[in-house]
Amino acid sequence: MSRLSWPAAWTAAGAVAAALLAANIAAPPVLATSVTTAYAASAASGEPTPQPTASGPAGTDTTPPTTPGEVRACPPPLPTGGTPQGVVGLCWTASADDVGVTGYEVYRLTADGFVRAAAPTSTMTVVSGLTIGRTYTFYIVAKDAAGNTSRPTAPFSTSAVTGMSVSPSPGTGDTTPPTRPTGMQANCLPDFKGTSFCWTPSTDDVGVTGYDVYRRTDTAWIPVGTPIGTYFTEGNLVTGQSYVYFMVAQDAAGNLSLPSDLVTATASGGYPTYTPPPVSCKIEYTAWSWSGGFSANVKIINLGQTPMNNWTLRFVLPDAGQKVASGWSATWSQSGKDVTAAAMPWNSVIQGGASVQIGFNGTLTGANPDPTGFTLNGGTCIRG
Structure with a gap:
């Protein structure tokens, strides 16, 4: 029967892991202790473990290591006995640094954010104390002696196992x-x-x-x-x-x-x-009324420097009883409360700084308030 072959570094780690599993984890391993401490600190504070900081002291090495590469699941050694526990083995390609990489930090995603799960000095780690069969997500950064931190790896997900096979989760x-x-x-x-x-x-x-x-x-x-x-x-x-x-x-x-x-x-x-476009016109409106009717003069002033061609004036008569009956110097029309006065051929151009005078007669069944909402060719006019 063929036998599994492990990398040398994994063989050493496997001996420790197997011994601890055989002893029913009577004394928590160093890695498990660091993981448990990180989670406990997160739970106690109610916030995720702080993320790594960026660069070293001023005037020293400020170049971060390269991002760790090829993150992958590395199956942990087979347990030799005791109570099974969920573990994840992770391996990756080493980072490079202009001075030297001193270690790595492994972060695990939880419902409260990422927490630090391990801080190995080699390109592998075992994260224990997990639920067998559940999938976990990690990322890894590299560190150098000056405290510079690399850019994080992409998130990597894998399932917690016991030995070489995934077992059903005992969770409730x-x-x-x-x-x-x-x-x-x-x-x-x-x-x-x-x-x-x-x-x-x-x-x-x-x-x-x-x-x-x-x-x-x-x-x-x-x-x-x-x-x-x-x-x-x-x-x-x-x-x-x-x-x-x-x-x-x-x-x-x-x-x-x-x-x-x-x-x-x-x-x-x-x-x-x-x-909005700048105000380019000014309206001077003067009206007088009598029982059942009124007249109004409207002066349109071009405040700009550019001539206004084929102008159209629009405004609103506020009272429903105000009706345009006839007018002069423009073509007048009314729809509901909206009134339109279009230029005549002979006054269709208002030169910059110039003005035209128009007016109309109307009928009344109530009050005679001044019009509102004067616009000329779509631009808002101010009242004079």
């Missing part, structure tokens, strides 16, 4: 995660000032309660939003710069879906704010 209650968000569409809300993307909703046997959105920075994946709908927007970004995101769906029990594909969105400046 709802342990089924939502389906993975799909159909990522960047910049789906172009009128929003910032980034936006949309997606196809996830499903769940009980119900999806929302989504957790993460954005990549130079040193980590940081939480940036928890939308309940199928779109996300983020403002206060640099217009024209691209940003990389991923997201997971979450249900009421805290189960997390597999991460979505990465989506790159470019920060938009949004649609420009509407600027």
Whole structure:
């Protein structure tokens, strides 16, 4: 019968892991202790473990290592006895640095965000204390002696195992995660000032309660939003710069879906704010009335320097009993309360700084308030 062959580094790690499993984890291993401490600190504070910081002290090495590559699942050694526990083995390609990589930090995604799960000095680690058969998501960064941190790897998901095979989860209650968000569409809300993307909703046997959105920075994946709908927007970004995101769906029990594909969105400046055209006309309106009727003179003044050709004046008579009966120096019409006066051929051009005089007679059945909303060729006029 053929035997499995392990890398030398894994053989040493396997001996420790097997011995601890055989002893029913009577004393927690160093790695398990660090993982448990990280989770306990997160739970006690109610906030995720702080993410790695960027660069070293001023005047020293400020060049970060390269991003770790080829993250993959490495099966941990077979247990020799004792109580099975869920473990995840991770391996990756080493980072490079101008001075030297001193170690790595491994972060695990939880319902409260990413927490640090391990800080190995080699390109492999075992994360224990997990639920057998459940899928977990991780990312990894490299560190150098000056404290510089690499850009994070893309999220990587794998299932916790015991030995070489996945076993049924012993959890109780709802342990089924939502389906993975799909159909990522960047910049789906172009009128929003910032980034936006949309997606196809996830499903769940009980119900999806929302989504957790993460954005990549130079040193980590940081939480940036928890939308309940199928779109996300983020403002206060640099217009024209691209940003990389991923997201997971979450249900009421805290189960997390597999991460979505990465989506790159470019920060938009949004649609420009509407600027109304400058006021280019002035109206002087004078009226006098008598029982059942009134007359009005209207002076149209071109405040601009450009001639107004084939002008049309519009305004509103506020009272329903005000009706235009006849007029002069314009073609007059009325629809409801809206009145239109169009230029005659002989006064169709109002030169810059010049004016024309028009007027009309009307009938009344009530009050005679002045008109409102004067516009000339679509531009708003001021009252004189």
